[in-house]
Amino acid sequence: AQTVTQSQPEMSVQEAETVTLSCTYDTSESDYYLFWYKQPPSRQMILVIRQEAYKQQNATENRFSVNFQKAAKSFSLKISDSQLGDAAMYFCAYSDYGGSQGNLIFGKGTKLSVKP
Amino acid sequence: NAGVTQTPKFRILKIGQSMTLQCTQDMNHNYMYWYRQDPGMGLKLIYYSVGAGITDKGEVPNGYNVSRSTTEDFPLRLELAAPSQTSVYFCASGRKDRVDEKLFFGSGTQLSVL
Numbered sequence: 001a002q003t004v005t006q007s008q009p010e011m012s013v014q015e016a017e018t019v020t021l022s023c024t025y026d027t028s029e030s031d032y033y034l035f036w037y038k039q040p041p042s043r044q045m046i047l048v049i050r051q052e053a054y055k056q057q058n059a060t061e062n063r064f065s066v067n068f069q070k071a072a073k074s075f076s077l078k079i080s081d082s083q084l085g086d087a088a089m090y091f092c093a094y095s096d097y098g099g100s101q102g103n104l105i106f107g108k109g110t111k112l113s114v115k116p
Numbered sequence: 117n118a119g120v121t122q123t124p125k126f127r128i129l130k131i132g133q134s135m136t137l138q139c140t141q142d143m144n145h146n147y148m149y150w151y152r153q154d155p156g157m158g159l160k161l162i163y164y165s166v167g168a169g170i171t172d173k174g175e176v177p178n179g180y181n182v183s184r185s186t187t188e189d190f191p192l193r194l195e196l197a198a199p200s201q202t203s204v205y206f207c208a209s210g211r212k213d214r215v216d217e218k219l220f221f222g223s224g225t226q227l228s229v230l
Contacts, residue, residue: 004158045159045206045221091158102149102210102219103174106158 002027004094006107013082014115020067021077021110023092029053033095034068034075035104040088048090051075079112087114118142122207122222129197129229137192137225139207145220147210148190149174150182152203153224159206165190197229 003026013019025034036048051059051068058066063083067076079086092107123138141148146167151159151174161174165184179201181193190209194201207222 043204043224045208047218093158102147102164102208103161104151104159104219105175106160108156108158 002094002096002105004092004105004107006092006110008110010111010113012113012115013079015082015084017082018078018080019082019112021090021112023075023077023107025073025075025092025094027073027094029096035093036064036066036077037091037093038088039091049077082114084114084116087112120207120209120220120222122225124225125223126226127228129227131197131199131229133197134193134195135197137205139190139192139222140188141209141220142188143209143220144187145209145211146187148184149208150190150192151206151208152176153206154203162192199229201227202229203227
């Protein structure tokens with residue numbers, strides 16, 4: 001069975017600095033999707049970034065980028081120029097390529113604090 | 117555009133009571149999902165549906181039932197509530213598999229079973 005592990009329960013970053021959140025996963029599949037979701041105190045789940053495993057290039061979305069290491073089964077999220085609004089829980093998630101993208105397996109999350 | 121709407125937002129149940137969590141979406145999505153999120157944990161898939169009349173179990177289906185009679189609605193039924201079902205429940209929807217398609221989440225229902 002696929003698993004997702006986030007080894008950092010909490011992280012802290014100074015405003016305008018850069019922070020990297022770690023995620024590792026385990027799967028026997030060769031094609032799959034990986035995601036980072038943000039959950040602010042409002043509880044709303046917000047997609048931050050998505051990576052297709054068959055793509056070599058790392059995904060980027062404005063200040064958010066990933067470091068996808070397929071052989072190492074690692075998928076870290078880098079947040080550049082951190083803003084107060086980035087404070088939230090961040091969840092790494094996995095889904096098989098052949099199934100629905102909504103059949104997600106989540107890690108336990110990393111709580112990110114941003115200091116002014 | 118309302119997106120995914122969940123009702124109620126909060127509910128307290130007594131052990132053994134039953135209730136239905138409502139979920140409706142107005143985006144004509146054929147895929148719908150129910151997740152639960154326990155304190156300090158990520159979301160876990162309970163049930164999902166790929167279209168009206170079709171449902172399937174996720175990772176943690178025990179103690180729950182679902183139905184999908186229309187494209188818009190995907191209610192989640194708890195028949196005999198237990199304290200282990202205290203959680204936040206999220207409904208989500210999306211279109212048929214597309215690499216660039218985004219999953220839409222509701223705002224959640226916080227359920228306490230006492």
